[in-house]
Amino acid sequence: xxxxxxxxxxxxxxxxxxxxxxxxxxxxxxxxxxxxxxxxxxxxxxxxxxxxxxxxxxxxxxxxxxxxxxxxxxxxxxxxxxxxxxxxxxxxxxxxxxxxxxxxxxxxxxxxxxxxxxxxxxxxxxxxxxxxxxxxxxxxxxxxxxxxxxxxxxxxxxxxxxxxxxxxxxxxxxxxxxxxxxxxxxxxxxxxxxxxxxxxxxxxxxxxxxxxxxxxxxxxxxxxxxxxxxxxxxxxxxxxxxxxxxxxxxxxxxxxxxxxxxxxxxxxxxxxxxxxxxxxxxxxxxxxxxxxxxxxxxxxxxxxxxxxxxxxxxxxxxxxxxxxxxxxxxxxxxxxxxxxxxxxxxxxxxxxxxxxxxxxxxxxxxxxxxxxxxxxxxxxxxxxxxxxxxxxxxxxxxxxxxxxxxxxxxxxxxxxxxxxxxxxxxxxxxxxxxxxxxxxxxxxxxxxxxxxxxxxxxxxxxxxxxxxxxxxxxxxxxxxxxxxxxxxxxxxxxxxxxxxxxxxxxxxxxxxxxxxxxxxxxxxxxxxxxxxxxxxxxxxxxxxxxxxxxxxxxxxxxxxxxxxxxxxxxxxxxxxxxxxxxxxxxxxxxxxxxxxxxxxxxxxxxxxxxxxxxxxxxxxxxxxxxxxxxxxxxxxxxxxxxxxxxxxxxxxxxxxxxxxxxxxxxxxxxxxxxxxxxxxxxxxxxxxxxxxxxxxxxxxxxxxxxxxxxxxxxxxxxxxxxxxxxxxxxxxxxxxxxxxxxxxxxxxxxxxxxxxxxxxxxxxxxxxxxxxxxxxxxxxxxxxxxxxxxxxxxxxxxxxxxxxxxxxxxxxxxxxxxxxxxxxxxxxxxxxxxxxxxxxxxxxxxxxxxxxxxxxxxxxxxxxxxxxxxxxxxxxxxxxxxxxxxxxxxxxx
Numbered sequence: 030x031x032x033x034x035x036x037x038x039x040x041x042x043x044x045x046x047x048x049x050x051x052x053x054x055x056x057x058x059x060x061x062x063x064x065x066x067x068x069x070x071x072x073x074x075x076x077x078x079x080x081x082x083x084x085x086x087x088x089x090x091x092x093x094x095x096x097x098x099x100x101x102x103x104x105x106x107x108x109x110x111x112x113x114x115x116x117x118x119x120x121x122x123x124x125x126x127x128x129x130x131x132x133x134x135x136x137x138x139x140x141x142x143x144x145x146x147x148x149x150x151x152x153x154x155x156x157x158x159x160x161x162x163x164x165x166x167x168x169x170x171x172x173x174x175x176x177x178x179x180x181x182x183x184x185x186x187x188x189x190x191x192x193x194x195x196x197x198x199x200x201x202x203x204x205x206x207x208x209x210x211x212x213x214x215x216x217x218x219x220x221x222x223x224x225x226x227x228x229x230x231x232x233x234x235x236x237x238x239x240x241x242x243x244x245x246x247x248x249x250x251x252x253x254x255x256x257x258x259x260x261x262x263x264x265x266x267x268x269x270x271x272x273x274x275x276x277x278x279x280x281x282x283x284x285x286x287x288x289x290x291x292x293x294x295x296x297x298x299x300x301x302x303x304x305x306x307x308x309x310x311x312x313x314x315x316x317x318x319x320x321x322x323x324x325x326x327x328x329x330x331x332x333x334x335x336x337x338x339x340x341x342x343x344x345x346x347x348x349x350x351x352x353x354x355x356x357x358x359x360x361x362x363x364x365x366x367x368x369x370x371x372x373x374x375x376x377x378x379x380x381x382x383x384x385x386x387x388x389x390x391x392x393x394x395x396x397x398x399x400x401x402x403x404x405x406x407x408x409x410x411x412x413x414x415x416x417x418x419x420x421x422x423x424x425x426x427x428x429x430x431x432x433x434x435x436x437x438x439x440x441x442x443x444x445x446x447x448x449x450x451x452x453x454x455x456x457x458x459x460x461x462x463x464x465x466x467x468x469x470x471x472x473x474x475x476x477x478x479x480x481x482x483x484x485x486x487x488x489x490x491x492x493x494x495x496x497x498x499x500x501x502x503x504x505x506x507x508x509x510x511x512x513x514x515x516x517x518x519x520x521x522x523x524x525x526x527x528x529x530x531x532x533x534x535x536x537x538x539x540x541x542x543x544x545x546x547x548x549x550x551x552x553x554x555x556x557x558x559x560x561x562x563x564x565x566x567x568x569x570x571x572x573x574x575x576x577x578x579x580x581x582x583x584x585x586x587x588x589x590x591x592x593x594x595x596x597x598x599x600x601x602x603x604x605x606x607x608x609x610x611x612x613x614x615x616x617x618x619x620x621x622x623x624x625x626x627x628x629x630x631x632x633x634x635x636x637x638x639x640x641x642x643x644x645x646x647x648x649x650x651x652x653x654x655x656x657x658x659x660x661x662x663x664x665x666x667x668x669x670x671x672x673x674x675x676x677x678x679x680x681x682x683x684x685x686x687x688x689x690x691x692x693x694x695x696x697x698x699x700x701x702x703x704x705x706x707x708x709x710x711x712x713x714x715x716x717x718x719x720x721x722x723x724x725x726x727x728x729x730x731x732x733x734x735x736x737x738x739x740x741x742x743x744x745x746x747x748x749x750x751x752x753x754x755x756x757x758x759x760x761x762x763x764x765x766x767x768x769x770x771x772x773x774x775x776x777x778x779x780x781x782x783x784x785x786x787x788x789x790x791x792x793x794x795x796x797x798x799x800x801x802x803x804x805x806x807x808x809x810x811x812x813x814x815x816x817x818x819x820x821x822x823x824x825x826x827x828x829x830x831x832x833x834x835x836x837x838x839x840x841x842x843x844x845x846x847x848x849x850x851x852x853x854x855x856x857x858x859x860x861x862x863x864x865x866x867x868x869x870x871x872x873x874x875x876x877x878x879x880x881x882x883x884x885x886x887x888x889x890x891x892x893x894x895x896x897x898x899x900x901x902x903x904x905x906x907x908x909x910x911x912x913x914x915x916x917x918x919x920x921x922x
Contacts, residue, residue, distance in 0.1 A: 034060070034068055042078070048089040056120055066502075118168045122158065123312065124296075124305045127544065132293050136162070139291040140170050148248060148288065150233070151272045153295035156345030159272040160184075162295065163229040166270060170227065176268070180226035183219050191235035198240050199256045202247075208257025220253065224265040233271040234280035237897075241285040248288045298347065299338045302540040306336050307467055311394065313348050314370075317355040318398040324367040325355065327394040331370050332466070340376070350376050394466060418445040419506065426552070427512050429520055442556050446493060449500055471495065471541065478535060481581065483588035483595070484561045493557055498542060501550045514548040521555050522620075527566075527594050528559035530620040563593035568669045569621050570596040573610055574632040574657050575603050583659050587666045595666040596630075606790045608723055611642045626650040626675050628665060632657035650675045654682050661686055699728040699751050703737040704758040714756060714773070717803045721796040722788070727753070737761070754787050777805060777846030805846045809853040820861050820902075828898050829856040835894040840922045848921065855917055856898075863904040880912070887915050887922070 041057035042049060049057075055065035069088055072078045080086045119125045125133045139147040149166065151159045167182040190197035195209050203218030219228060230236070236244070247253045248269065252262040277286055298306065310332065318325055331354065340346045357374040422445045425438040475491045484490055508514065522529050532554045536543050574580040577600055584598035599613050610631075618627070631639070631653060639653060652675070654661065664685075668678050700718065704710040711731040719729055737757065755761075755770040769787060776784050781801045788797060806826070813822040833852055837843060844852065880888065891911045899906055 034058075035072065038065070038068055038072070042088060048081075048087040050087060052126070053120065054088065056117060056126055118165050118172055122162060122165055123308050124301055127302050127305050128296055128300065128540075132162075132295065135291055135293055136166050137169065140166060140175055141173065142290075145266065146170070146175065146268050147290040148269045149271065150277060150289045150292045151270065151295060152277060152292065153274065154297045154343055155274050156343030157295040157297055158344055159295060160229070160231060162293075163227075163231075163270045163272065167227045167229075170268070176226055181223050182227050182229070183223040184229045184231065185219050186231045187235040188232040191232075194237040194240060195256070197236070198243065201240065202243065202253050203255035203263070205255055205257030208255075212257070215255075218255065220247065220265045220267055221263070223267045225267075227268045227270060229270045229272070231272045232274070234273045234275040234277075238282055238901075241282045245282070245285045245288055298343045302544070307332075309344060309347060310335050310351070311396065313351040314355070314394065314396040315398075317352060318396045321355060321359055321368075322398050323355075323359065323365075324398060325358070325370055325394075325396045326367060327370045327396065328372070330372050331375055332394065334372065334375055418448045421445070423506075423508065423512060426514075426517055427509070429517055439556070439560075442553075446553075446557070450493070450496060467541075468495070471498075471539065474539065475535070478538060479531075479558075479561075481585050481588065481598075482531060483591060483593045484558075485589060485592075490557060490561050494554060497550055497553045497557075498545055501547070501553075502545050506549060508549070514552075517552065518548055521552065525555055525559045526621045527562055528555045530597075530617075531558050531594070533620070561593075563591075563670065565672055566593060566595055566669055567625050567672065568675070569618070569625065569627045570666065570669060571614065571617065571627070571629045572596050572598040572631075572657060572662060573601060573614075573629060574599075575601050575605060579632065580657065583657065583662050586659055587662045590663065591666060591670055593670070595669055596662065604789075604794065606793075607639050607642070608790050609793060610639065614643055627652075628669070628678065629653045630657045630662055630665065631655055650679070652679045652682060654686065656686055698753045699730050701730050701732055701737075701752055701755045702757075703732040703734050703755070705734050708733065710758065713807060714804070717800060717807065720803075721800040722791050727791050754784070773804070773808070774850075777801070777808065777850060778848075780845045801846060805849055809850055813853065813857045817857060817861055819864065820857070822857070825857045825860060826853060828860075828901060829853050832856060832894055832898065836890075836918065836922070839890055839894075842921055844921065851917060855914065859906070859910055859913075860898065860902050860904065863906065863910070864902060884912070884915050884919075887911070887918075891915070 037058040037060075038054060041054045045053055045057065051066045051069060054069070058065065069078060069080070073080055078088050080088050119133045119136070122129065122133065124130075136149065139149050151162060153159055163184075164182070167180075170176045171178050171180060185200065187197060190200060196211075198204075199209065199212065199216070199218070201218050201220060203221060204212050204216055206212055206215050243253065247265075247267075251266065252264045254261070255263060271289065273280065277289075277292065281289075298309075310327075314325055314327060334340070335347055335350065340350050342349065353376060354370050354374040355368070358368040358370055361374075362368060418441070422438075422441040425435070425441045429435075429438065472491060472495060475494060476486055479490060480486070532551055535554075572580040572584050574583075580598035580600050584596045588595055597617060599610070599617075601610060601613070614629070627643075627650075629639075629643075629652070632655075643651065643653075654665070665678060665682070668681070702711045702714050702718075704714070708731060715729045715731050722729075737755070752768045754768065756773055756776075757770060758773050761770050761772075769783075771784055781797065785794075785797055792800070809826055809829075810822050813825055817825065829852065833844060833849065888908065888911055891914060892906075895906050895911070898904070
């Protein structure tokens with residue numbers, strides 16, 4: 030066998046013996062699933078390999094081929110000059126070839142990086158598989174002989190010792206007898222036991238700063254002291270893996286964080302691809318079927334619940350729910366070999382959180398404990414007509430001119446499409462892509478998606494598009510070099526914008542299509558979808574309304590009525606501003622010729638601002654009708670289909686629907702900022718605001734405080750029509766102003782709600798909340814810096830933030846911005862006062878025994894929370910200081 034790829038396939042098949050799926054072989058040899066499938070089908074034609082089963086197909090070779098396989102493997106080794114590798118252990122991590130592919134690639138790079146690999150930090154929500162991934166990293170290092178097969182793998186959960194940093198230090202580095210209470214003998218640390226292998230430190234955010242510094246020294250130099258030792262350096266060669274559920278930028282020291290080269294983020298279950306969720310569900314039920322030696326029939330409602338995102342705990346939560354459902358079914362009917370899993374066996378969740386999705390209806394799973402696959406004989410592969418028609422279609426693509434697709438291209442495409450369908454019915458297009466569940470679910474999702482755009486189930490589009498997904502997943506098309514597919518796509522974008530738009534929207538909606546998608550399958554989809562659309566509708570139409578389904582419901586009625594794509598619809602949240610809507614409209618307009626005109630039918634206020642903003646994004650006419658009803662949408666839609674001139678539609682809108690329209694140019698608005706403390710603070714406020722306000726929406730102006738005073742000294746009302754807000758650091762008399770004036774400290778006190786009411790048209794809610802956090806931090810640092818004499822304000826703020834967070838967690842409260850600043854100021858002044866009054870730090874004239882029961886509880890809690898600060902600043906926080914802190918927090922807690 031001369032083909033090197035076929036040699037690789039033989040080697041992989043031998044390693045995966047006795048049989049393997051296309052996906053397993055593809056991952057083993059590092060090729061795409063489609064290319065591997067094509068080679069396997071060729072080998073099948075030559076009677077070299079055989080296949081059995083359906084969804085997935087399993088490949089194997091007979092004993093007659095064993096000798097040949099061994100020879101191929103030997104040849105492959107000689108060519109590569111490499112030793113034999115076992116199966117890649119990362120295949121056990123579902124998503125390794127999908128949503129988590131880049132994560133696995135980074136893991137391999139970190140493991141193999143010479144000479145000793147790189148430290149790895151894994152972050153992600155609880156239950157996403159951080160510990161499992163850490164074990165796979167260790168196993169892969171052994172598998173590739175980076176470490177010895179007997180190398181240790183040690184695990185330490187920092188949370189187990191979070192309340193005792195000294196003990197944690199002893200467990201990590203070891204300790205000498207007598208180094209702390211309970212240290213009765215010398216003891217090596219976990220670093221000693223992990224020498225030559227891996228150490229996995231879970232919940233690293235519970236590791237104290239002092240221990241982080243010690244670990245940094247070890248990572249940097251490879252040596253460390255045991256607790257209680259200060260002269261003898263210990264040495265170990267340990268590869269480190271860390272894991273946390275927290276933001277590493279806030280919980281790890283910067284020097285320690287910089288030393289960790291590889292930072293991985295594991296996605297939560299709701300960020301995983303749909304087929305990965307299904308694979309997880311199948312895997313966990315299969316494990317339980319083997320454990321109980323029972324067959325399970327899993328109801329469609331159970332699959333809906335498990336995939337809905339309402340099961341807490343991510344992947345770990347899904348596994349627990351599945352185990353519970355199997356246990357309940359087993360207890361209910363343990364004598365039966367086939368157990369039914371329905372919603373009755375699942376953990377209960379509130380009914381309003383679980384809304385059934387028609388896509389899942391009547392799609393269940395049957396899981397067998399033996400994982401048996403039914404054998405069947407496939408028909409011979411008959412590709413002659415397919416190849417001929419494919420080559421003809423590709424030739425027509427090469428001849429495509431700037432004027433757009435010709436009738437000859439469409440004829441060639443339809444002929445090719447029919448051949449693909451015929452060959453699929455003959456049974457040779459076999460793809461590991463589909464399970465029955467996934468196929469039916471995707472069919473229903475696609476049917477619902479295209480129904481919104483007037484393409485109904487009566488038309489065969491969905492069946493064809495699903496077939497193309499399977500075809501491109503199982504068959505490799507060798508394109509000639511002279512075929513410029515990107516250029517073809519550009520021509521199609523000009524000619525078929527609505528089809529392009531629908532393909533893009535489906536790609537965003539369906540992760541599976543996104544995985545397979547490429548220029549050639551996109552061409553198939555565009556030509557197929559365009560065939561179902563009406564060429565005559567030149568104008569772009571948009572329906573926009575606040576609410577969950579108002580606009581989309583009217584859209585589906587109109588599009589289905591006329592059987593084509595007339596309107597797109599945006600259902601906007603109730604809290605959406607005009608700016609949010611403009612962003613959606615601009616994104617939509619990217620796909621279309623902006624000179625042909627746009628009609629918006631909306632149900633909202635601020636019509637003039639919407640017009641003034643959008644009109645700059647189009648070159649043609651723009652009409653906005655401020656009254657979204659089904660009858661108006663139907664009337665406008667039929668006029669668009671009949672190519673009624675834009676001006677006539679506009680006149681009819683004003684006369685027939687009694688809609689008042691006003692068109693005007695928006696005036697540039699501004700925010701004035703002035704601070705009594707000087708221009709420096711005003712400029713910093715301006716800088717923070719400018720990072721979050723939509724570009725080109727507002728002009729930010731800083732003024733000297735005396736200029737503001739002059740403004741208020743005038744006797745007549747000041748009329749600055751372009752000003753939407755004045756921000757200051759003091760209270761001002763607003764009776765002479767016709768725009769709002771906000772004291773920044775008052776704004777922080779009420780969490781910025783008054784400011785949000787003014788700025789909601791110029792930024793989204795998430796940006797506003799981030800802006801408020803930056804303002805709080807800035808004023809805290811400014812306030813501390815103005816008063817501190819010896820302490821670093823940034824260090825004080827970080828320690829204060831930890832203390833505040835601990836109080837919030839214990840008392841289940843949330844301090845607003847103003848309260849936060851007060852506590853920051855108090856703590857910073859207290860730390861410095863106690864340091865400066867070092868000789869008086871043991872004086873305490875406050876009797877806590879006289880305090881109320883509530884305050885005494887606070888004393889116990891506070892002394893524990895403040896312990897870290899006492900050690901960091903070498904101070905003793907007296908009961909009197911704790912009492913003052915209690916007075917500040919009493920109203921809140």
